[in-house]
Amino acid sequence: MDKLIIHGNVPLRGEVRISGAKNAALPILAASLLTPAPVIIANIPHLHDVTTIISLLGQMGTRVTLDECSNLEVDASSIHSYHAPYELVRTMRASVLVLGPLLSRFGEADVSLPGGCAIGTRPVDQHLKGMIAMGAKIEVEKGYIKARAKKRLQGATIVMDIVTVTGTENIMMAAVLAKGRTIIHNAALEPEIEDLANFLNALGAKISGMGTSTLIIDGVDELSGGNYQVLPDRIETGTYLTAATITRGKIKLKNTRPTIVDSILIKLHEAGAHIETGVDWISLDMKDNRPRAVNLSTAPYPAFPTDMQAQMMALNTVAEGTGIITETIFENRFMHVQELQRMGAQISLKGNTAICKGIDHLIGAPTMATDLRASASLVLAGLAAHGETSVDRIYHIDRGYACIEEKLSQLGARIHRVSN
Ligand code: EPU
Numbered sequence: 034m035d036k037l038i039i040h041g042n043v044p045l046r047g048e049v050r051i052s053g054a055k056n057a058a059l060p061i062l063a064a065s066l067l068t069p070a071p072v073i074i075a076n077i078p079h080l081h082d083v084t085t086i087i088s089l090l091g092q093m094g095t096r097v098t099l100d101e102c103s104n105l106e107v108d109a110s111s112i113h114s115y116h117a118p119y120e121l122v123r124t125m126r127a128s129v130l131v132l133g134p135l136l137s138r139f140g141e142a143d144v145s146l147p148g149g150c151a152i153g154t155r156p157v158d159q160h161l162k163g164m165i166a167m168g169a170k171i172e173v174e175k176g177y178i179k180a181r182a183k184k185r186l187q188g189a190t191i192v193m194d195i196v197t198v199t200g201t202e203n204i205m206m207a208a209v210l211a212k213g214r215t216i217i218h219n220a221a222l223e224p225e226i227e228d229l230a231n232f233l234n235a236l237g238a239k240i241s242g243m244g245t246s247t248l249i250i251d252g253v254d255e256l257s258g259g260n261y262q263v264l265p266d267r268i269e270t271g272t273y274l275t276a277a278t279i280t281r282g283k284i285k286l287k288n289t290r291p292t293i294v295d296s297i298l299i300k301l302h303e304a305g306a307h308i309e310t311g312v313d314w315i316s317l318d319m320k321d322n323r324p325r326a327v328n329l330s331t332a333p334y335p336a337f338p339t340d341m342q343a344q345m346m347a348l349n350t351v352a353e354g355t356g357i358i359t360e361t362i363f364e365n366r367f368m369h370v371q372e373l374q375r376m377g378a379q380i381s382l383k384g385n386t387a388i389c390k391g392i393d394h395l396i397g398a399p400t401m402a403t404d405l406r407a408s409a410s411l412v413l414a415g416l417a418a419h420g421e422t423s424v425d426r427i428y429h430i431d432r433g434y435a436c437i438e439e440k441l442s443q444l445g446a447r448i449h450r451v452s453n
Contacts, residue, residue: 034425034426034427034428034452034453035427035428035431035450035451035452035453036423036424036425036427036450036451036452036453037412037415037423037424037427037430037437037438037448037449037450038421038422038423038448038449038450038451039397039412039415039416039418039421039422039423039424039446039447039448040397040420040421040447040448041280041395041397041415041416041417041418041419041420041421041422041447042280042394042417042418042419043280043416043445043446043447044277044280044281044282044283044319044321044445045276045277045280045282045283045284045416045441045444045445045446046282046283046284046444046445047284047285047443047444047445048284048285048286048287048443049273049284049285049286049287049440049443049444050286050287050288050440051265051266051269051270051273051286051287051288051289052076052078052079052080052265052266052269052288052435053075053076053077053078053262053263053264053265053266054078054224054225054228054263054264054265054266054267054268054269055078055080055082055083055266055268055432055433056127056198056223056225056266056268057224057225057228057229057263057264058074058077058078058080058083058263059082059083059086059127059130060127060130060199060202060206060225060229061074061228061229061232061261061263062074062077062083062086062087062090062105062107063086063090063127063130063131063133063134063206064134064206064229064232064233065090065095065107065109066090066093066095066109066112066131066134066135066138067109067134067137067138067206067209067210067233067236067256068109068236068255068256068257068258069109069110069255070110070236070256070257070258070259071106071107071108071110071258072106072107072236072258072259072260072261073100073104073105073106073107073258073259073260073261074104074105074106074107074232074260074261074262074263075102075103075104075260075261075262075263076262076263076264076265077103077104077105077263078263078266078435079435079436080431080432080433080434080435081428081431081432082125082127082432082433085121085124085125085128086125086127086128086130087105088121089117089121089128089131090107090109090131092114092116092118092121093109093112093113093114093115093116093131093135094109094111094112094113094114095107095108095109095112096108096111112138112139115135115139115141115142115143116142116143116144117129117131117132117142117143117144117145118145119145119176119177121145122144122145122146122147123145123147123148125432126147126150126155127199128144128145128147129144129147129157129160129178129199129203130199130202130203130206131144132144132160132164132178132180132203132207133160133164133202133203133204133205133206133207134206134207135180136164136169136180136181136182136186136207137182137186137206137207137208137209137210137211138210140181140182140183140184140185141180141181141182142178142179142180143177143178143179143180144177144178144180145176145177145178146173146176146177146178150404151365151368151403151404151407152363152365152366152368152404153362153363153364153365153366154364155363157178157199157200159193159194159195159197159200160197160199160200160203160204161178161180162191162194163189163191163193163200163203163204163207163217164180164186164203164204164207166189166190166191167182167186167187167188167189167204167207167208167211167215168182168184168186168187168189169181169182169186169207170182170183185210185211185212186207186208186210186211186212186252187211187212187213188208188211188212188213188214188215188250188251188252189215189216190215190216190218191204191215191216191217191218192218192219193217193218193219193220193221194219195219196219196220196221196222196333197221198221198223198225198226198333200221201217201220201221201226201248202225202226202229204217205217205220205226205229205230205233205240205248205250206229206233208250208252209233209238209240209250209252209253209256210252210253210254210255210256211250211252212252213251213252214249214250214251214252215249215250215252216247216248216249216250217247217248217250218246218247219246220242220245220246220247220248221333221334222244222245222246222333222334222335223333223334224264224267224290224293224334225264226243226248227243227244228263228264230243230248231243231261232259232261233256235259235260235261236256236257236258236259237253237255237256237257237259238250238253238256239251239252239253264290264293265288265289265290265293265313266289267289267290267293267294267297267338268338268340268341268406268433269433269434269435270286270289270290270294270297270315271294271297271338271341271344272341272344272409272413272434273286273440273444274286274294274297274298274301274306274308274315274317275297275301275341275344275345275347275348275413276344276412276413276416276441276444276446277306277317277319277444278301278304278305278306278317278319278324278348279324279347279348279351279413279414279416279417280319280416280417280446281319281321281322281323281324282317282319282444282445283316283317283318283319283320284316284317284444285314285315285316285317286314286315286316287313287314288313288314289313289314289315290313291310291311291312291314291315294315295335296335296336296337296338297337297338297341298310298315300327300329300337300345301317303325303327304324304325304326304327304348304352305319305322305323305324305325306318306319306324307319307320323351323352323353324348324351324352324353325352325353325354326349326352326353326354326355326356326389326391327345327348327349327352327356328356328357328358329342329345329356329358329359330358330359330361331358331359331360331361331362332361332362333362339360339361339362339363339366339406340406341406342358342360342366342406343366343369343406343407343409343410344406344409344410344413345358346358346369346370346373346380346387346389346410347369347373347410347411347413347414347417348413349389349391350373350376350377350378350379350380350389350391350392350395350414351391351392351393351394351395351417352391353391354391355388355389355390355391356388356389356391357386357387357388357389358386358387358389359385359386359387360385360386360387361385364385366404366406366407367382367385367387368403368404368407369403369406369407369410369411370382370387372400372401372403372407372411373395373410373411373414375398375400376395376396376397376398376400376414376415376418376422377392377394377395377396378392378395378414379391379392394417394418394419395414395417395418395419396418396419396420397415397418397419397420397421397422398418398422399422399423399425400414400415400422400423400424400425401424401425401426402424402425402426402427402429402430403426403429404429405429405430405432405433405434406433407429408424408426408427408429408430409430409433409434411424412424412430412437412441412448415448416441416446416448427450438450
């Protein structure tokens, strides 16, 4: 298993390019199942999760090819299987995103029910409720969601009980080829949902209300092919900005989108960062100062993202003052706390709240990643710590951060990967 070895206490300096968004690329690739015509998708990040969804699409009969400009051409004209096996779904929950497209285009899908994961139980009841409202028959049998639609799905008015990102995406994809109008109330507002809707509209779907909590989807008979460019990754953006803040550095991020990271920029500004933005770039300068602790509570977009909570916790460990972080989305997303404590962090947990008293510096230690964003927080802590930190089980980070050690090295970090 690979490990990252970091020699910390080096301010990050320089420029780095942000990759396409994992959480937009995954639903967009799943949505390409909705059309028999080829689609060409640009700005796909090189990530393990992307490889997983490509294998899943491949098993179903989709042809996926990489062109000379690193664009993916996806051709789902000859699908022969409507099955997403346990072996793949258990490695990536987002595989459940094939349910809506398969059911809508073929009237049939057998998708392994994703189990719980390290950060929470994460049920998919809202996905299923939406599809049942559109006329699907759904049974859970031997660990599989068996979804059938004898005739075309019917448009329906759906009120989501809770705000769910992939739930909104799955229902939106199912509705695109349904007969009539579907209205999704209490839809999630994440920019990746708007990106998916823009992709589908580029293929001829009729989706409106993007960026609001009510999405209106007028079903069409079929979708065409097309070209699309995935939006930049806002969590990768926030992670690199936090890395520069925690190391008292100065960096510029290119190929990003400042308008989708407002809540993160506001917190980093509170931490003392000097931030400038352009249409597709962000620069951040700590002017060699120690960061200040920040308080935050995670919540659905546009509030502060749960996917940045662990990284901000790392920041608070070495900040001036005491920071209070409340996690409201997932019930078990504090697994990084024990690892940060092993580096000397002073964090106490009370239910879903972490109270962190900043110390002068962390001391490098061997650590273990438990999930994707937790591993990012350990890397950030290692970059700021005195001495050597190792981060084991780094396969978690490869799921969501493209070329992380190359990008951090480019910014002057002393980091390398070793294989045990
Ligand atoms: N939930 C239900 N029932 C459902 C669906 C969700 O109770 O049917 C609950 C979940 O258990 C959770 C809350 O609703 O407590 C919100 O979960 P959501 O469905 O929004 O999460 P998700 O769609 O499974 C996506 C991202 C996650 C990100 C969350 C929250 C993708 C592929 N994944 O997950 O990304 O944390 O939204 O923003 O888009 C990551 O990238 O590290 C990651 C975990």
